[in-house]
Amino acid sequence: MLKMMSQRRRCNRFKGKGGVMMKNIVIIGGGYAGINLLEGLKKEFQGQIGKSVRVLLIDKNSYHFKKVLLVRAAIRDINLKVPFSEYCQDGIEFIRGEALTLNKRKQQLIIKVENEKTINVSYDYLVLAFGSIIRSIPEEIGGITLKDGHSALKIKEDLVAGMKSFQALGKSEQDQRLFKIAVVGGGIAGIETAAEIAVWSKEKLEEVGVQSSSVEVLLFDTKDRLLPDAPAKVSEKLINQLNKHGVTVKHKTRVSYWKDGQLFTSDGQNYAVETCIFNPGVEANPVIQKLDLPLTEQHKIIVNHSYQVKNEPHIYSIGDCALIVDHKNNQPDGMTCKEAIPQATRLSKILKAAINGVPLVILHESYPVKFFCISLGPNSGFMWTQKWGLDFTVTGKLGARIRNYTWDLASLHK
Numbered sequence: 001m002l003k004m005m006s007q008r009r010r011c012n013r014f015k016g017k018g019g020v021m022m023k024n025i026v027i028i029g030g031g032y033a034g035i036n037l038l039e040g041l042k043k044e045f046q047g048q049i050g051k052s053v054r055v056l057l058i059d060k061n062s063y064h065f066k067k068v069l070l071v072r073a074a075i076r077d078i079n080l081k082v083p084f085s086e087y088c089q090d091g092i093e094f095i096r097g098e099a100l101t102l103n104k105r106k107q108q109l110i111i112k113v114e115n116e117k118t119i120n121v122s123y124d125y126l127v128l129a130f131g132s133i134i135r136s137i138p139e140e141i142g143g144i145t146l147k148d149g150h151s152a153l154k155i156k157e158d159l160v161a162g163m164k165s166f167q168a169l170g171k172s173e174q175d176q177r178l179f180k181i182a183v184v185g186g187g188i189a190g191i192e193t194a195a196e197i198a199v200w201s202k203e204k205l206e207e208v209g210v211q212s213s214s215v216e217v218l219l220f221d222t223k224d225r226l227l228p229d230a231p232a233k234v235s236e237k238l239i240n241q242l243n244k245h246g247v248t249v250k251h252k253t254r255v256s257y258w259k260d261g262q263l264f265t266s267d268g269q270n271y272a273v274e275t276c277i278f279n280p281g282v283e284a285n286p287v288i289q290k291l292d293l294p295l296t297e298q299h300k301i302i303v304n305h306s307y308q309v310k311n312e313p314h315i316y317s318i319g320d321c322a323l324i325v326d327h328k329n330n331q332p333d334g335m336t337c338k339e340a341i342p343q344a345t346r347l348s349k350i351l352k353a354a355i356n357g358v359p360l361v362i363l364h365e366s367y368p369v370k371f372f373c374i375s376l377g378p379n380s381g382f383m384w385t386q387k388w389g390l391d392f393t394v395t396g397k398l399g400a401r402i403r404n405y406t407w408d409l410a411s412l413h414k
């Protein structure tokens with residue numbers, strides 16, 4: 001079947017039902033930006049996909065990966081993989097393959113498919129949604145970086161082993177030393193990891209009759225407060241919530257390394273911790289460096305305010321791999337789903353206008369509301385938003401419900 005596809009693609013034209021020539025949109029990357037773009041295209045081209053418009057999604061995996069839940073998956077059994085068949089309906093096609101290079105002159109993409117074979121995929125419009133990868137921590141620093149399903153599993157194994165040895169200690173020894181874990185990196189993923197681990201550890205200890213106050217999760221961060229984009233009083237409120245869950249925040253502290261249960265910081269302190277987990281943040285997927293496209297110093301694709309790659313009228317890019325700035329104030333978007341989803345919705349309208357030859361100008365605007373939503377374990381959350389200069393925060397069970405809702409929304413679970 002793939003052979004047939006590549007033969008057809010040589011002429012860069014596809015015939016729909018009744019022999020109509022179709023316009024061909026190819027999307028690479030079925031992360032949050034990619035699947036939300038599919039959703040937008042389904043709405044924009046109602047009934048036209050597979051007839052006058054061909055939409056093809058390419059991803060190196062056969063499933064959409066719910067990255068934002070990686071933190072919870074590190075300790076609880078949850079499935080993060082949603083097969084692309086759930087998104088590729090209504091005539092949308094899918095190929096599992098890894099994008100390797102781009103032939104811009106021929107409007108073709110070279111992808112590696114099963115058995116190391118490569119195929120050429122032609123496009124009229126190409127959307128690059130390669131996303132990001134989690135930054136690497138040099139091996140000599142030790143600890144485990146939470147970066148994918150494998151590292152999540154390793155963290156779980158280490159925590160379970162550490163917990164078993166702690167439970168095996170005599171009561172007096174347990175009282176003397178806490179069950180201590182270190183989480184490094186105070187971004188949202190780091191805050192969520194620290195809270196998830198604290199809640200899980202307390203549950204495990206209570207199950208065997210050990211008091212939950214025996215748990216301490218240390219959250220190390222180099223900045224002087226958490227959530228620097230929110231007012232200081234909001235950061236303080238969050239810290240109070242974290243303290244309640246057994247998380248102690250160490251501000252302005254850089255971790256140097258972790259070895260044999262000892263964590264060393266650059267201010268000369270050391271802490272005895274069972275496990276050390278790094279959440280160092282993300283960077284644009286390095287694969288884009290092979291595509292001969294204009295990139296920023298941070299290796300992100302340079303696009304205009306309508307997501308079109310500089311000097312490439314047929315190529316667009318959204319999500320974590322592109323530098324996208326507001327057309328009014330030139331403020332760059334962050335690397336979050338909250339920002340990738342409206343980009344995808346806008347791009348579906350831009351593609352419709354381009355295909356129909358309608359002179360419609362749609363420009364990027366930043367997410368209109370200041371908003372953070374953070375999970376603090378399965379039954380608690382922390383939400384902050386600012387409206388008319390006023391701060392609104394929601395905590396506890398309602399916060400957790402809003403968090404679950406935002407996660408479901410991002411992965412299009414109705």
Ligand SMILES: Cc1cc2nc3c(=O)[nH]c(=O)nc-3n(C[C@H](O)[C@H](O)[C@H](O)COP(=O)(O)OP(=O)(O)OC[C@H]3O[C@@H](n4cnc5c(N)ncnc54)[C@H](O)[C@@H]3O)c2cc1C
Nearest residue numbers: 029030031032033060098099131132319320335336337338
């Ligand atoms: C631990 C963690 C927690 C986060 N929590 C939040 C949160 O709470 N809220 C929030 O808004 N954001 C959060 N983010 C950020 C959010 O996950 C990203 O902003 C979002 O995933 C960006 O979407 P994307 O589609 O650009 O990229 P991605 O979701 O990274 O998707 C990229 C897709 O491209 C595919 N791909 C990559 N390379 C190739 C290739 N060579 N060929 C083919 N396919 C390829 C991948 O398989 C993937 O499906 C979190 C990120 C992390 C890492």
